[in-house]
Amino acid sequence: MKTSDDFKEPPEDYHIIVPAGWFQLALDPEVRDRSIIALADRQFRGIGNAPQLRKEFTRELQRAAKKAYTAGGTELYISMLAVGPIPLASSLLISVPSADEWPDFSDVDELAEFLADRRGPLDTAAELGVVELAAAGRAVRRRTKEAADPETQMGNTLSTTLLTYHVPIPATKRWLTLTFSTPLEPLADQLVELFDTVAGTLYWE
Incomplete structure (x- = not known):
C-alpha cells in the first residue's frame, strides 16, 4: 500500500483557486483527525440532537481522507456550499x-x-x-x-x-x-x- 510519503517531493510550485465555501481537509495522519473535527463542528453548528448524523459524517470524512492519502493525495477540498437548504456536495482531490x-x-x-x-x-x-x-x-x-x-x-x-x-x-x-x-x-x-x-x-x- 502506497501513501503520499512514497511520492518523493510532491510539487509545491502549483496554485489553484477554489470557491470560498470549500474546506481544505488535512490528509497527514498526524493532523487529520483535528481537521475532520473542525469540519464536523462547522457542518453541524447550530444543529442539535444529531449525534448519529455527525458520527456518520465524521466516519465518511475519515474514509475519504485515508483513501486520498493512500492514493498519493496532496490536497483534499470538501464543498460546504449550498443553495438554500440543498448542500452542493462535491470535492476536489489533488494527487x-x-x-x-x-x-x-x-x-x-x-x-x-x-x-x-x-x-x-x-x-x-x-x-x-x-x-x-x-x-x-x-x-x-x-x-x-x-x-x-x-x-x-x-x-x-x-x-x-x-x-x-x-x-x-x-x-x-x-x-x-x-x-x-x-x-x-x-x-x-x-x-x-x-x-x-x-x-x-x-x-x-
Missing part, C-alpha cells in the same frame, strides 16, 4: 500518481490515447480529450460516472460524476491529477461547469 503506476511519458496526446485504449465497456459514454488550461497549458480532461455505493456514501443512491484533469508537471515526466466529484446527479452538468472553472485557475510558479 500525484506514483512512477510505477503511471505511463513514462509527459505528452498529453499520448496520455489521452493511453486512457482511451484502457476504456472498459462501461466507459463508452465517457468524455475524454485534450484541453487548454488558461495558465497551466494543455491537459487531459476526462468525465465519467461511478455507480452509487450507499454503504460508504451515507446512503446515497445516485451515481457519482467524476471530472479528472491530468496536467503534466513542468520539466518532469510526472503528472498532477485533479479529481473533482459530486453525487448530485441532477446538478452534475452545472457542477462540472464549476469544476472546469476551478481547474482553469491552476498555474505554476
